Amino acid sequence: MTLTFFLHRTVSMTSQVSRRWRPRSLLQLVLLAFLVVMLPLAVLMFQAGEVLSELSQLANVSARQAVDQTRRARELSNLAVEMERSARQYAVVEQPGLMEIFSDKAEAFSKLLDEHQRLLPGNPDLIALRQQLDWLTGLPALTPEAVSEELDRFASFATHTEALRKATNRQIDNRIESISDRAGEVQRRLWLQTAALVSASLLLMLLFTWLIIRPIRQLERRILSLGSGAEPPLAHHIQGPAELVSLGERLDWLSARLNELEAQKQQFLRHMSHELKTPLASVREGTALLSDDVAGALSPRQREIVELIDASGEELQTLIEQLLDYNLLQHNQGVINERFDIATVIKEVLAKHQLALEKKGMQVIAHHQPLEWRADRSRTMRILDNLVSNAIAYGEDGGDLELRAQRRGRTLAIEVANSGEPIADEDRGQLFDAFYQGRARRKGALKGSGIGLSVAADCAKAQNGTLTLNDDDPLDVCFRLTLPWNAEAGNETNTPQARLTAVSNDARN
Structure with missing residues (x-):
């Protein structure tokens, strides 16, 4: 219910905006549609660029820091080895220059340790190294024998230095994992933004498509109503670009x-x-x-x-x-459907043309069994009347006329056939065109008007039926009228199939 209300509200607001603001031309509307639809995509591209720039900068800084920290940890390990080597050499050869080298290495180690402390604040190995380094800086003041006795402490110093290097590597690995997690989070956020903005673009596309298609469909309906002759007295005003509004005025x-x-x-x-x-x-x-x-x-x-x-x-x-x-x-085009007996309609049509049939000398066979149907009685009678009239005009003197009616489920088929000259192949395509007269000569004082079959076909079409020329018939000319059961409700009982024979209209007015 809430979604329906939201959609209805959105359409209502869109219609109000459309009425208040209307593009002056179709080109303006199309260009505006492109710009508005591309706006969310442009925002998406900008955000994606910003995110990629952020990740690239973060990765660059992290890589540089990782390289520096790894190099510093390695130098600490090398300095620790060189300090131990200098001390051991001094204990053996007792040269003062070796202790100067030891002091320089210890000073360099202290500076690197200070820099490394910013990476690993509070690390126990770093604290231990700082304490041991304070002790080691006092070795140059000792005698060679005293230095020799203190050399065993370098094993602990090397152990803490190696532990510090491993801690540095773990810190770098954690930072890499953090960057990876950050990249995954950014990727998920980017996907959500992409889905939202692409959905917004699609909605905007649908909106502008509707704004463009709506006046076109209004024009289409106007044209169809003009062609069918069923245009309402008050047509809706076309809303849309100026070209389409102008076209609507032309249609008016x-x-x-x-x-x-x-x-x-x-x-x-x-x-x-x-x-x-x-x-x-x-x-x-x-x-x-x-x-x-x-x-x-x-x-x-x-x-x-x-x-x-x-x-x-x-x-x-x-x-x-x-x-x-x-x-x-x-x-x-109004149709009045009612129940009536087909046999009764046929008898009325035959009675109307009785004198002409007697003068023509035609043999008429009419079935008198009742056959109820629901359709427009007057239009059905007009169809049969035109067919009978044409059959008399074009049929063979002293020939045969037959009318057959058969019910097939919810469809009624009435066939009107007569003997005489068959309809030429050249005339079949235009047989039901108004005012078209075939090549066959009409038997009578006056020439036909060429609208009898057109009237009959239109009467059949108005009842959702058809009037066609049947080629598979023993007689020379046969027309088949097919009518559906035009009922609003109710089931019909099965009626036995009836076969009527009566007058056939040749259909060549």
Whole structure:
């Protein structure tokens, strides 16, 4: 809980600082990021240099002291030997010059012993040597016979001198171990500092990465919302470098411009539909009056022409409605899922096209077993309606139409197939593109608009389904609609697999 509160507090403070201070350019932010991230590393390098300098100086001083102390201990041992040699020679040959040499060696030994006392204060061997040296300095005043009697004391003097040399070596070894321990402690401290400062650098890197990536992701979301047409009415203001803020303002302008163009398009479509439908209604009303012989009896040839005009007017009205449906689908992505019977939807679609099917002479096979599904009923019906309409327009006169529905777990597959001219390979890649019309000729008075399959594919996609062309089918053209079970909760019971046969839309508007 404390860590979560700390992280939340840190992010909040960072956001406040970011709002109060903002780099003027992306380059400034990147350079600042490099400088701030390198600052802990620079501190680490400085501290490492200071520590290495300290250890180097300590090692240098210790090495010099060790060399001096070792040399002094060795000279003390040599002087002790020379003093004993001079005394023994004096006791034998009785030459006064030998005692002068003894006195000089004793004086040199005393000076070195004073210097060595700073290294080993309170050492018992050093104290003993000092006492014996006081006694030995009185030997030059004795006779050769007296000196000869005192020569045995030099054995103790040599022993203490050797012990002092060993103590000096132990002192040097202890100092080396102390330096080694000091180096280990410094190394551990340096590792801790390295871990702390590198962690600080990584945190700073993450912070500046977030400061740079955040406005970019905001721009990405704005672009995606613009592309999907689902941009919120009040977009968040882009926070970041001036270049990205300027780009966000450009996106705001683009969004406003697109909304303006979309409003103009909607207005144009509304006016166009009204302007087209009004005279079209008059034309169809006139053909209906002529067909009812209101203006007098029509000859067979005249009646044929009137029926042709009426059929063309009806197909023109269908094309206008398809265009309006396509535009409505592009800007209304809401899906209303409900339970409905697939067989009932198929029957309604077939009833709508019953007259056209009879005129076409197509053999329709429809399965009447109920098959419940949960999806958007109106969109599913629109898909089937477009497929049936295309099948009638492009199918073979007197041919076969089949619609098959099969449930596979939580997926429903509806296949609409018809006999007739197969779809060319060149048309397959653009089959579901809006306003694309294939190479096959439409059977009817008017040419198609090329949006029927596009509307059907968009309706399937809005329900998380797919509409594809199935090549493995006995009939020449077959489209497969796949819809998932769009339910928020609940388990479905296993329904026996159903197979429906009905109208297939060739999909070549």
